[in-house]
Amino acid sequence: MLENFIGRSPARWVTSVFSRRKLEDVFTPETPVADDKLFAGRERPRQLFEDAMRSKGAQVVIYGELGAGKTSLAESALSAMGWQYNRIQCEAISGEDELYRAILHRYGESRIVQETQSREQTMQGGLSTVVTASGTATDRSGIIRGPYASRPLTQDVVDVVGRSGIVCILDDFEKSVGNRDEMSRAASFLGKVAADFGNQYLRARFIVIGAADTALKLIPDPVSSRYREIHVPLMTREELTQIIQIGERQTGFRFQSDVVRRIVYISNGYPKFVHLLCLHAGRAAERRGRRQVVTDDLEEAIRDAVEVLRRQYEDAYHRAVRSNAGSRGFHRHVVHAMAGLEGERNTTEQIVEAVRRLTDDPQIKVNQLRNALYQLQNVDRAAVLKRYEDSVGVYGFRDLMFKAYVRLRCEQERGTVG
Ligand SMILES: Nc1ncnc2c1ncn2[C@@H]1O[C@H](COP(=O)(O)OP(=O)(O)OP(=O)(O)O)[C@@H](O)[C@H]1O
Ligand SMILES: [Mg+2]
Numbered sequence: 001m002l003e004n005f006i007g008r009s010p011a012r013w014v015t016s017v018f019s020r021r022k023l024e025d026v027f028t029p030e031t032p033v034a035d036d037k038l039f040a041g042r043e044r045p046r047q048l049f050e051d052a053m054r055s056k057g058a059q060v061v062i063y064g065e066l067g068a069g070k071t072s073l074a075e076s077a078l079s080a081m082g083w084q085y086n087r088i089q090c091e092a093i094s095g096e097d098e099l100y101r102a103i104l105h106r107y108g109e110s111r112i113v114q115e116t117q118s119r120e121q122t123m124q125g126g127l128s129t130v131v132t133a134s135g136t137a138t139d140r141s142g143i144i145r146g147p148y149a150s151r152p153l154t155q156d157v158v159d160v161v162g163r164s165g166i167v168c169i170l171d172d173f174e175k176s177v178g179n180r181d182e183m184s185r186a187a188s189f190l191g192k193v194a195a196d197f198g199n200q201y202l203r204a205r206f207i208v209i210g211a212a213d214t215a216l217k218l219i220p221d222p223v224s225s226r227y228r229e230i231h232v233p234l235m236t237r238e239e240l241t242q243i244i245q246i247g248e249r250q251t252g253f254r255f256q257s258d259v260v261r262r263i264v265y266i267s268n269g270y271p272k273f274v275h276l277l278c279l280h281a282g283r284a285a286e287r288r289g290r291r292q293v294v295t296d297d298l299e300e301a302i303r304d305a306v307e308v309l310r311r312q313y314e315d316a317y318h319r320a321v322r323s324n325a326g327s328r329g330f331h332r333h334v335v336h337a338m339a340g341l342e343g344e345r346n347t348t349e350q351i352v353e354a355v356r357r358l359t360d361d362p363q364i365k366v367n368q369l370r371n372a373l374y375q376l377q378n379v380d381r382a383a384v385l386k387r388y389e390d391s392v393g394v395y396g397f398r399d400l401m402f403k404a405y406v407r408l409r410c411e412q413e414r415g416t417v418g
Contacts (some may be wrong), residue, residue: 023279
């Protein structure tokens with residue numbers, strides 16, 4: 001009886017109701033996934049990462065597109081393995097010294113930081129000191145002023161990380177400021193020394209994470225490097241769909257298949273967009289007292305998502321699509337048509353074909369679009385497009401997340417028109 005009413009076994013129904021999580025605990029567009037239960041896809045990079053962690057002394061560099069899910073990969077995998085980690089944001093760090101200090105500080109070793117700082121003050125205070133290559137400081141009389149050198153040494157840092165047993169994540173490494181070469185070298189040294197201590201300290205590990213298209217841009221010198229490179233690409237449609245399915249299981253909400261399809265399409269490989277749209281569509285359904293998420297909820301979510309992302313992208317979008325005298329709205333047509341195409345690179349033929357479909361005007365010719373294609377690469381059109389130099393007549397969006405935003409805007413405009 002009850003079974004007929006709720007459509008499945010009572011036991012499962014009871015468990016699912018009581019283990020339901022809140023939408024905002026499952027869909028987190030602003031923050032990485034650190035709970036393995038919420039982690040979708042990524043079989044290959046995940047396996048490479050775990051292999052590395054199981055290999056003594058192996059260090060890891062994770063690279064890929066901005067927002068692809070790099071931090072989530074490291075955090076979820078480490079959590080699943082039961083390994084603790086400290087995440088250092090490299091955003092404002094400008095060189096080796098600052099990096100080492102930031103790590104030591106984070107690991108609660110302010111003693112080293114303070115001692116080295118006060119030594120520096122003493123030195124600046126008049127004592128003429130010589131810092132040798134090995135890092136030990138001597139004054140004029142030749143007395144070594146140990147135990148810590150005037151700056152924290154690679155070895156001190158590895159020692160602290162190793163003894164703590166807490167893995168060190170150096171995140172947003174590409175955003176470090178100032179001397180990038182020095183930062184890369186420092187990370188390289190840390191990796192080398194940590195690898196050499198691999199037997200003593202099982203968890204003296206450094207995980208460098210950064211948005212870059214090659215690992216070499218983050219950690220150069222592959223020859224002496226102890227880093228294993230792990231690439232995190234944008235997500236496939238299957239992986240994006242999986243995020244929604246996991247969310248359904250965790251929250252008890254159900255997304256209609258057409259809603260799922262549209263969310264996955266708009267997101268263009270970016271998990272952040274899936275989280276954002278699911279969160280807001282789920283909330284819209286909740287406001288209407290439903291757990292079934294339908295098209296109307298998605299329309300509302302699209303408006304909310306545009307609102308959230310507006311600051312970041314609207315100015316560029318507006319500049320790109322605005323019409324000027326005689327342009328017949330071609331800039332807008334090109335941007336919208338290209339947003340609808342799959343793949344990063346699109347040929348002129350594909351673009352013209354897409355514009356014809358969009359405008360329902362089979363007469364449009366390549367020549368009529370050339371101006372728009374050219375101008376959309378200029379700053380006054382926010383340089384939203386780029387032309388691939390290696391082949392003739394191939395174009396793409398400069399920022400693929402912007403492309404997802406255009407998809408979102410198109411869906412929004414379509415929704416208001418239709
Ligand atoms: N495997 C995954 N499963 C579910 N959600 C994910 C997954 N990977 C990433 N996400 C979600 O995608 C968004 C971006 O993830 P994350 O912050 O890890 O990316 P990132 O590559 O580190 O970004 P950035 O380049 O900005 O540092 C977050 O909302 C996160 O919750
Ligand atoms: Mg990140």
